Structures are given as structure tokens and as C-alpha cells.
Amino acid sequence: MPERGTGDSMFLKSLAALAVGIAVGFSAPVMAQESFKVGVTTTGVPFTFVDTTTQQPTGAMVDLAKAIATEVGLKPTFELTAFSALVPSLSTHKIDVISAGMLATDERRKVVDFSEPVYTYGDAMFVAADAKDVTLDDLKGQVVGAQVGTTFADSLKALNIFSEVKLYESIADIMRDVKLGRIKAGFGDQPIIAYQIAKNPGLGVRLVKGYKPLKEGQVALAIAKDNPALLTKVNAAILKLKASGELDKIFAAYGL
Structure with a gap:
């Protein structure tokens, strides 16, 4: 078999480079996916x-x-x-x-x-830590809070018993206003509220005992x-x- 000359070597190197370029070209979109x-x-x-x-x-x-x-x-x-x-x-x-x-x-x-x-869960009601337990009837004509974009906010508005269902960007903001007495009660995701209160006793709010969720849903x-x-x-x-x-x-x- 004849030996490959310099021209052959250069040709093979060019083919190898071309192959690598093609491989990279095809692999890029796959990597993005x-x-x-x-x-x-x-x-x-x-x-x-x-x-x-x-x-x-x-x-x-x-x-x-x-x-x-x-x-x-x-x-x-x-x-x-x-x-x-x-x-x-x-x-x-x-x-x-x-x-x-x-x-x-x-x-x-x-x-x-x-x-x-x-996962499945419903809403919870919370009040200031030193406040008495209340029912939905007790809150008629009062201002309550809920997180914007949640199903709970819609359910509360549909009751048509509050003077206002004030909407907040976060549960932490609702808790702050409940603690300061700016609103009478707040509503939010039960597991989220329970977890935060358990981990941070100083939040100044507590869950209302015996409250039955307005709505349960699946995550x-x-x-x-x-x-x-x-x-x-x-x-x-x-x-x-x-x-x-x-x-x-x-x-x-x-x-x-």
C-alpha cells in the first residue's frame, strides 16, 4: 500500500475538522433542549x-x-x-x-x-396572636386580606360579606397588616401559613381554630x-x- 503524502494528510485533517463542525452544529440545539x-x-x-x-x-x-x-x-x-x-x-x-x-x-x-x-390542601384563616377566634360571620363588614392571584381571594369576594377583600403580593404582607391591626383577618394556603407560624413564633399571628376551608384543591x-x-x-x-x-x-x- 502506498504511503499517504502530505496532501493526503491535509485532506484528512480537513475532513476531521469538517466532521467536528457538523457535530457541533447538530449538537447545539439538542443541548439547548x-x-x-x-x-x-x-x-x-x-x-x-x-x-x-x-x-x-x-x-x-x-x-x-x-x-x-x-x-x-x-x-x-x-x-x-x-x-x-x-x-x-x-x-x-x-x-x-x-x-x-x-x-x-x-x-x-x-x-x-x-x-x-x-398535593391537596385548602385555605386557612389567621388573626393577630392576641385576638380571639372569629368566624366568617364575625367578619361581616370588615376588611380581610388575601394574596393576589389566588383562588382563595376569589372565593372570599364571592361571599360578598366583607367591606373589602384587600389583595397583597405576599402572605408576609398580609401577616404584617393582621399583626398591626390594619385588617381583621387574613386568608392563605393552609400548609404555608402553618409552616411559617411554626417556624417563626414572632410573626404575631395565629391560625383560627375550627376554621373550615372555603375551598380545597390539588397542587x-x-x-x-x-x-x-x-x-x-x-x-x-x-x-x-x-x-x-x-x-x-x-x-x-x-x-x-
Whole structure:
């Protein structure tokens, strides 16, 4: 066999470089698809919040998103978003999925798709720590607070018994005004309220004993309606995590 000359070597090197260039060209979009943006809030303890030590998003729904990502081979990045901006951010593709303490409601289903449910809970009422327990009837004509964009706010307004259902960006803001006596009572996600009060006795508020939730719902991840492929992958991962018991472990780690 004749030896390859210099010209042959240069030709082979050119082919190798071309092959690498083609491989990179084809691999770039695939790598982009391996990442997906997860919308979370900083005010949904213990579902989603920021760890003050690491300054990183954490919580049950953050851990769940990480577990789902592992199952489907995606790399999650977490986008801190106000609760009221989560759905708009998903609809405009600023994020790919919402993983927060969000209830899957018929109204929200009009604009987003929801995954298999992962948790169930209702609302809670809280008052100032030194206040007496009250009922909804006791609050007729009074100002109460709820978080903007929540189903609880809509349910309270529908009762048509309060002088005002004041809307707040965060539960922490509602707690502050309840403690200071600016409003008579606040309403919010039961597990979030219970967790925050248990961890921070100095908040100056407490849960009302015997209160029956106006509404209970199921927490699920939200995905844009034009992304059915991702929804299928997420659902498959959730069912696998349920079957293995990992889903229960994730929520139990946060007292849920």
C-alpha cells in the first residue's frame, strides 16, 4: 500500500475538522433542549422559597422539579417570579413550567395545562396572636386580606360579606397588616401559613381554630398549552415518583 503524502494528510485533517463542525452544529440545539426554566416564588414556604444561607431556591416543589428533571433528562434552572406573574410568564414562554403551591383550577386550565396532581390542601384563616377566634360571620363588614392571584381571594369576594377583600403580593404582607391591626383577618394556603407560624413564633399571628376551608384543591405543575410533549414527560415522571414513594418523601421532608 502506498504511503499517504502530505496532501493526503491535509485532506484528512480537513475532513476531521469538517466532521467536528457538523457535530457541533447538530449538537447545539439538542443541548439547548436539555435545559428548562422553572418558575417559582419566594413567598410560598414550604413549597418554594429562598434559602437564606445559600440564596438559592428551595422547598418541596423545587425538589420535585429537580426530581422530575432527573427522570426526563432535563436540566432545570429556577426563575424567581411573583405568584401573580407565574401564569403570564408561562404563557409568554419566559418559563417552561410552574412548580409552586399552585392549585389546578378550571379557570387556570383555560390558559395552561396541568400535570398529574401532587398535593391537596385548602385555605386557612389567621388573626393577630392576641385576638380571639372569629368566624366568617364575625367578619361581616370588615376588611380581610388575601394574596393576589389566588383562588382563595376569589372565593372570599364571592361571599360578598366583607367591606373589602384587600389583595397583597405576599402572605408576609398580609401577616404584617393582621399583626398591626390594619385588617381583621387574613386568608392563605393552609400548609404555608402553618409552616411559617411554626417556624417563626414572632410573626404575631395565629391560625383560627375550627376554621373550615372555603375551598380545597390539588397542587400540580403548570405547562404551556402549546407544549404537550413536555407535559407528557412530566406526567410520566410524576407517576414514577409516586409509585416509588419518592414523591411522599419529598413533601414529608418539609412537614407536608
